[in-house]
Amino acid sequence: xxxxxxxxxxxxxxxxxxxxxxxxxxxxxxxxxxxxxxxxxxxxxxxxxxxxxxxxxxxxxxxxxxxxxxxxxxxxxxxxxxxxxxxxxxxxxxxxxxxxxxxxxxxxxxxxxxxxxxxxxxxxxxxxxxxxxxxxxxxxxxxxxxxxxxxxxxxxxxxxxxxxxxxxxxxxxxxxxxxxxxxxxxxxxxxxxxxxxxxxxxxxxxxxxxxxxxxxxx
Amino acid sequence: xxxxxxxxxxxxxxxxxxxxxxxxxxxxxxxxxxxxxxxxxxxxxxxxxxxxxxxxxxxxxxxxxxxxxxxxxxxxxxxxxxxxxxxxxxxxxxxxxxxxxxxxxxxxxxxxxxxxxxxxxxxxxxxxxxxxxxxxxxxxxxxxxxxxxxxxxxxxxxxxxxxxxxxxxxxxxxxxxxxxxxxxxxxxxxxxxxxxxxxxxxxxxxxxxxxxxxxxxx
Amino acid sequence: xxxxxxxxxxxxxxxxxxxxxxxxxxxxxxxxxxxxxxxxxxxxxxxxxxxxxxxxxxxxxxxxxxxxxxxxxxxxxxxxxxxxxxxxxxxxxxxxxxxxxxxxxxxxxxxxxxxxxxxxxxxxxxxxxxxxxxxxxxxxxxxxxxxxxxxxxxxxxxxxxxxxxxxxxxxxxxxxxxxxxxxxxxxxxxxxxxxxxxxxxxxxxxxxxxxxxxxxxx
Numbered sequence: 099x100x101x102x103x104x105x106x107x108x109x110x111x112x113x114x115x116x117x118x119x120x121x122x123x124x125x126x127x128x129x130x131x132x133x134x135x136x137x138x139x140x141x142x143x144x145x146x147x148x149x150x151x152x153x154x155x156x157x158x159x160x161x162x163x164x165x166x167x168x169x170x171x172x173x174x175x176x177x178x179x180x181x182x183x184x185x186x187x188x189x190x191x192x193x194x195x196x197x198x199x200x201x202x203x204x205x206x207x208x209x210x211x212x213x214x215x216x217x218x219x220x221x222x223x224x225x226x227x228x229x230x231x232x233x234x235x236x237x238x239x240x241x242x243x244x245x246x247x248x249x250x251x252x253x254x255x256x257x258x259x260x261x262x263x264x265x266x267x268x269x270x271x272x273x274x275x276x277x278x279x280x281x282x283x284x285x286x287x288x289x290x291x292x293x294x295x296x297x298x299x300x301x302x303x304x305x306x307x308x309x310x311x312x313x314x315x316x
Numbered sequence: 317x318x319x320x321x322x323x324x325x326x327x328x329x330x331x332x333x334x335x336x337x338x339x340x341x342x343x344x345x346x347x348x349x350x351x352x353x354x355x356x357x358x359x360x361x362x363x364x365x366x367x368x369x370x371x372x373x374x375x376x377x378x379x380x381x382x383x384x385x386x387x388x389x390x391x392x393x394x395x396x397x398x399x400x401x402x403x404x405x406x407x408x409x410x411x412x413x414x415x416x417x418x419x420x421x422x423x424x425x426x427x428x429x430x431x432x433x434x435x436x437x438x439x440x441x442x443x444x445x446x447x448x449x450x451x452x453x454x455x456x457x458x459x460x461x462x463x464x465x466x467x468x469x470x471x472x473x474x475x476x477x478x479x480x481x482x483x484x485x486x487x488x489x490x491x492x493x494x495x496x497x498x499x500x501x502x503x504x505x506x507x508x509x510x511x512x513x514x515x516x517x518x519x520x521x522x523x524x525x526x527x528x529x530x531x532x533x534x
Numbered sequence: 535x536x537x538x539x540x541x542x543x544x545x546x547x548x549x550x551x552x553x554x555x556x557x558x559x560x561x562x563x564x565x566x567x568x569x570x571x572x573x574x575x576x577x578x579x580x581x582x583x584x585x586x587x588x589x590x591x592x593x594x595x596x597x598x599x600x601x602x603x604x605x606x607x608x609x610x611x612x613x614x615x616x617x618x619x620x621x622x623x624x625x626x627x628x629x630x631x632x633x634x635x636x637x638x639x640x641x642x643x644x645x646x647x648x649x650x651x652x653x654x655x656x657x658x659x660x661x662x663x664x665x666x667x668x669x670x671x672x673x674x675x676x677x678x679x680x681x682x683x684x685x686x687x688x689x690x691x692x693x694x695x696x697x698x699x700x701x702x703x704x705x706x707x708x709x710x711x712x713x714x715x716x717x718x719x720x721x722x723x724x725x726x727x728x729x730x731x732x733x734x735x736x737x738x739x740x741x742x743x744x745x746x747x748x749x750x751x752x
Contacts, residue, residue, distance in 0.1 A: 138741045139697050154595070158376055159376070159385060161376075161379055161380065163657065167595060167659040167662070170662065221381065223385040223386055224391075225388065226384075226391040227386060245687070258357075261357050304355065305358075377600060377603060378599055379597055379599055439599065441604055444608075444609040463681075469681070478579065523573040523574045527571055
């Protein structure tokens with residue numbers, strides 16, 4: 099079997115997306131911890147938690163030993179993201195609201211929605227299972243980081259965050275069912291997730307409440 | 317092997333209890349989110365989380381891929397409960413304190429204590445394991461929903477909530493050890509859990525603190 | 535193969551450390567719940583959660599059914615720790631700040647870092663995996679107990695708590711790689727974790743923040 103063009107140009111989709119996601123989410127998690135004035139150990143813990151919790155949960159859901167515990171290079175990628183966050187704070191006063199961090203967060207979301215969809219599809223779960231694992235892989239780390247930062251995981255609800263991963267996971271499943279190769283499905287999933295997330299941030303998208311829809315009983 | 321009377325009348329105990337539990341807990345979770353004025357996405361997330369987290373945790377504890385990721389109909393049952401919650405809010409001003417919601421919560425607790433006891437018994441764990449898995453299956457969803465709603469999972473402590481599932485799980489184990497068929501044990505578990513829960517709500521049962529017992533050192 | 539001196543004197547390292555950890559952490563968890571004036575059910579829940587959550591998470595990470603659900607004696611050890619906590623409150627006004635509780639916490643941390651390192655090494659994970667599983671086994675119960683007590687799991691960050699388990703897990707891995715038998719590695723892990731934890735409490739060790747280091751941009 100000859101690899102398709104996307105794989106030739108960019109490499110194995112899982113490896114590429116996993117590498118991008120680990121660095122991006124470790125950077126975002128550590129940046130949040132720096133803003134809260136956590137010490138160096140706390141910055142490392144929150145960064146690594148944001149990078150690894152989603153993927154570990156994904157692996158547990160398909161009952162395999164988490165990749166993070168088996169691969170010696172995963173931890174290095176996470177620590178690289180932590181170091182980037184510290185470097186960013188050295189040169190910027192408020193890195194947590196800087197475009198670098200906002201884009202890293204969207205890119206990590208898209209990368210991990212894609213790794214989740216790839217692993218779930220490989221495990222042979224249902225269509226809902228693919229979307230659910232993609233979403234949990236994408237948002238699990240950020241939600242856990244929020245809990246560590248003593249905040250409710252509102253990341254799950256705000257600004258089309260988790261819903262972007264839902265759309266990306268659904269796009270992956272549709273592309274797979276339509277017969278496209280895995281690398282194309284991966285590219286579509288990442289593009290849909292990152293695109294909808296950045297659009298939601300740029301335009302402040304919100305879904306209505308029952309009360310706002312005027313449907314609520316009195 | 318001929319099925320016993322309960323199975324003939326009501327069907328496979330796991331399937332029946334799982335269906336009841338998913339709809340009831342999705343309704344309760346979504347109702348909580350509606351009260352907090354979450355948007356439609358948040359209402360769906362909290363409802364599905366309350367419906368699925370207990371069963372997913374149960375499946376992980378016996379190391380199998382969660383049923384929710386494999387069965388295509390489970391998600392439909394959860395969404396049905398979410399739709400019921402929205403319908404309830406259209407006709408009622410405060411559905412979260414309405415008897416429909418209070419009874420749904422007790423019924424979901426009993427249904428999931430039963431599915432937990434069935435799966436744990438099938439996995440061959442210890443007596444404590446049966447009670448523990450029944451309790452985690454029953455209360456996991458509600459506790460997780462509370463965390464999503466930015467509340468401590470006090471559901472674990474208040475008003476004989478988790479303890480009703482402990483009693484139900486214990487009743488299932490006793491009935492199994494006494495030689496009753498699984499369907500009878502399931503009926504006993506559900507009845508004990510729902511009965512003690514509704515009685516606790518009706519009569520405001522509470523356990524004492526060490527301080528109240530007058531035992532505390534000074 | 536003849537057992538080495540440590541095993542002859544103290545028995546199987548996993549069994550010894552597991553027994554010590556379960557009793558010590560159940561005592562500490564229940565003591566925290568007593569201080570918050572939880573009722574008897576809540577005291578039992580928090581004590582057992584602190585004793586069991588770390589080990590259950592460890593077992594899930596290496597994809598085996600949790601030992602706590604299989605062994606009939608584990609729950610008895612946990613309940614023994616709960617009973618000790620109640621007894622301590624009968625004779626002491628503030629057991630949560632008493633040296634017995636502080637030392638029990640350090641001993642439980644060291645015991646569970648060791649059981650985590652043993653199980654992870656047996657599962658053949660990477661060096662980072664050994665340290666990660668040792669740390670999660672050691673701090674998982676306390677962090678979960680904090681969430682149940684409606685507190686952020688600051689236990690993860692304060693006073694060289696989790697970092698002591700990181701050092702202990704690293705020491706276990708180094709001792710294993712250096713060719714020492716498992717019982718020696720276990721003794722080294724427990725000694726490093728308990729020693730650094732007690733020293734950190736005694737001397738109030740803290741790591742600096744980025745801001746305190748004077749590195750932060752403006």
